[in-house]
Amino acid sequence: MREEPGPVADGRDLGAPGRDGRGPAGERERSGEDGRGVPAACTPDEVMTVNAARALAGARTCFVGIGLPSTAANLARRTCRPDLVLIYESGALGAKPTRLPLSIGDGELAETADAVVSVPEMFNYWLQAGRIDVGFLGAAQLDRFANINTTVVNRGPDRPEGRLPGAGGAPEIAASCGEVLIVLRHSTRNFVDRLDFVTSVGHGAGRGDRERLGLRGRGPVAVITDLGILRPDPESAELLLTDLHAGVTVEQVRAATGWPLKTADQVSVTAPPTPAELAALRALRAA
Amino acid sequence: MADIRTLPEAVAELIHDGDAVAMEGFTHLIPFAAAHEVIRQGITDLTLIRMTPDVIYDQLIGAGLARKLVFSWGGNPGVGSLHRFRDAVENGWPRPLELDEHSHAGMANRYAAGASGLPFAVLRGYRGTDIPRRTDTLATVTCPFTGEELAAVAALNPDVTVIHAQQADREGNVQLWGLTGVQKEAALAARRALVTVEEIVDELRPRPGAIVLPGWAITAVAEVPGGAHPSYAAGYSVRDNDFYQAWDPISRDRERFTAWLRENITREGTQV
Numbered sequence: 001m002r003e004e005p006g007p008v009a010d011g012r013d014l015g016a017p018g019r020d021g022r023g024p025a026g027e028r029e030r031s032g033e034d035g036r037g038v039p040a041a042c043t044p045d046e047v048m049t050v051n052a053a054r055a056l057a058g059a060r061t062c063f064v065g066i067g068l069p070s071t072a073a074n075l076a077r078r079t080c081r082p083d084l085v086l087i088y089e090s091g092a093l094g095a096k097p098t099r100l101p102l103s104i105g106d107g108e109l110a111e112t113a114d115a116v117v118s119v120p121e122m123f124n125y126w127l128q129a130g131r132i133d134v135g136f137l138g139a140a141q142l143d144r145f146a147n148i149n150t151t152v153v154n155r156g157p158d159r160p161e162g163r164l165p166g167a168g169g170a171p172e173i174a175a176s177c178g179e180v181l182i183v184l185r186h187s188t189r190n191f192v193d194r195l196d197f198v199t200s201v202g203h204g205a206g207r208g209d210r211e212r213l214g215l216r217g218r219g220p221v222a223v224i225t226d227l228g229i230l231r232p233d234p235e236s237a238e239l240l241l242t243d244l245h246a247g248v249t250v251e252q253v254r255a256a257t258g259w260p261l262k263t264a265d266q267v268s269v270t271a272p273p274t275p276a277e278l279a280a281l282r283a284l285r286a287a
Numbered sequence: 288m289a290d291i292r293t294l295p296e297a298v299a300e301l302i303h304d305g306d307a308v309a310m311e312g313f314t315h316l317i318p319f320a321a322a323h324e325v326i327r328q329g330i331t332d333l334t335l336i337r338m339t340p341d342v343i344y345d346q347l348i349g350a351g352l353a354r355k356l357v358f359s360w361g362g363n364p365g366v367g368s369l370h371r372f373r374d375a376v377e378n379g380w381p382r383p384l385e386l387d388e389h390s391h392a393g394m395a396n397r398y399a400a401g402a403s404g405l406p407f408a409v410l411r412g413y414r415g416t417d418i419p420r421r422t423d424t425l426a427t428v429t430c431p432f433t434g435e436e437l438a439a440v441a442a443l444n445p446d447v448t449v450i451h452a453q454q455a456d457r458e459g460n461v462q463l464w465g466l467t468g469v470q471k472e473a474a475l476a477a478r479r480a481l482v483t484v485e486e487i488v489d490e491l492r493p494r495p496g497a498i499v500l501p502g503w504a505i506t507a508v509a510e511v512p513g514g515a516h517p518s519y520a521a522g523y524s525v526r527d528n529d530f531y532q533a534w535d536p537i538s539r540d541r542e543r544f545t546a547w548l549r550e551n552i553t554r555e556g557t558q559v
Contacts, residue, residue: 105314165362
């Protein structure tokens with residue numbers, strides 16, 4: 001299974017607070033309709049990944065985190081965005097892997113890259129200088145302004161702080177890419193009222209904070225989950241539920257969110273994965 | 288000109304109790320064999336420096352040889368947690384582990400400052416995060432030209448840096464290629480540098496994108512074929528992803544880890 005989270009591992013084996021009573025997302029099947037009205041059975045994880053790939057349709061270059069972001073970005077190269085330039089923090093610019101890498105440093109990333117650069121060059125010349133359109137991140141905890149925690153979680157007064165992997169490349173990816181996409185499974189464990197630690201800044205305490213902090217990119221523009229899509233309110237930058245996946249209700253999403261989630265005036269329903277998208281995703285995972 | 292040594296000799300000569308040691312290699316070319324030799328020799332009270340502690344430091348931490356870790360991302364890449372690292376941080380087992388924690392961009396620049404002989408490096412980073420609350424090697428500096436406030440990160444100058452490379456020649460000139468990570472900066476930032484190599488060759492043939500470190504900039508070279516396993520050396524081996532996955536259950540349990548260490552690293556006659 002290649003879907004274990006990478007640079008921003010989630011906290012689900014840490015006993016972080018929060019419960020939503022749901023089983024593992026991958027076990028549930030959801031029935032959707034494809035463009036021709038043919039039902040396509042697929043899992044919520046597949047719906048999430050397909051929608052995450054679609055979010056890259058307009059991107060030229062993408063700084064890719066391992067795990068879900070990498071799966072989505074590689075799927076985009078096989079569906080909506082064949083020319084997408086994949087950039088991995090290990091130093092690969094323009095990697096074209098034929099199979100999903102387990103780590104951001106698998107050999108195939110360098111072998112297929114347009115160029116291989118050192119890590120200082122990657123972060124200074126390419127990321128910091130603003131050359132990358134989209135940063136694609138996961139998260140352990142996310143708050144209503146799409147700020148991210150991947151460092152530590154508070155497990156209550158009687159237990160030591162739970163240790164997560166830490167920052168990795170995320171703080172500067174979130175700061176310096178033209179915009180940021182976030183993909184993670186929806187649960188009250190991940191979508192929290194208050195972060196235990198701010199590792200990477202989304203929209204800070206609200207609209208205008210990024211400018212005040214001198215962060216050059218636009219910040220998170222979408223959070224894609226297994227239940228739907230959240231986007232920042234144009235006024236306040238607070239995340240709004242803008243899209244549901246087929247068969248999911250607003251109440252379900254609210255129950256899986258650790259703050260009183262607001263919805264957009266009009267909530268759309270995402271188009272179900274097409275047979276072509278599903279076939280490409282399954283081939284990618286099987287490779 | 289670097290000294291050509293056996294691995295046990297080189298480790299004994301270059302790495303001492305209490306040293307600040309960087310073993311670099313960004314997923315690729317991680318010097319595992321050298322770390323295993325450190326475990327066999329019981330060199331302890333180390334400050335371990337590495338952007339991604341990876342399984343290599345999970346082993347050193349679990350073996351009780353580290354008192355401090357300087358790092359930016361402590362996970363098992365593509366698999367999940369580093370359980371020995373977490374056990375040390377959360378429960379102090381087998382001993383407490385002090386942390387100095389940065390982002391990748393910060394760590395890369397700290398090495399670059401160290402290699403440049405500067406006291407600190409400047410970058411645009413960390414703004415708005417809680418990271419500055421947990422480290423004293425991070426500050427801000429005002430640009431004298433624009434007035435912009437920027438992050439300043441303290442230089443890293445390890446007592447010794449250990450890296451693995453594909454080849455060296457008999458004068459100890461070293462060539463590495465593929466993902467070259469932060470090894471050049473880490474080697475040049477250190478007071479002493481040890482390079483383990485897949486093979487020693489008569490002549491280094493230039494490779495696209497390769498880094499060459501002149502032998503006079505390196506303290507010692509040791510030939511250790513397969514010395515990066517379960518990491519890899521492009522052109523020689525592939526990453527042993529199965530091992531990284533197998534490490535998860537081994538490292539989750541203290542007794543199982545301890546038995547693994549005894550059977551694979553410290554038992555009489557074990558190598559690499």
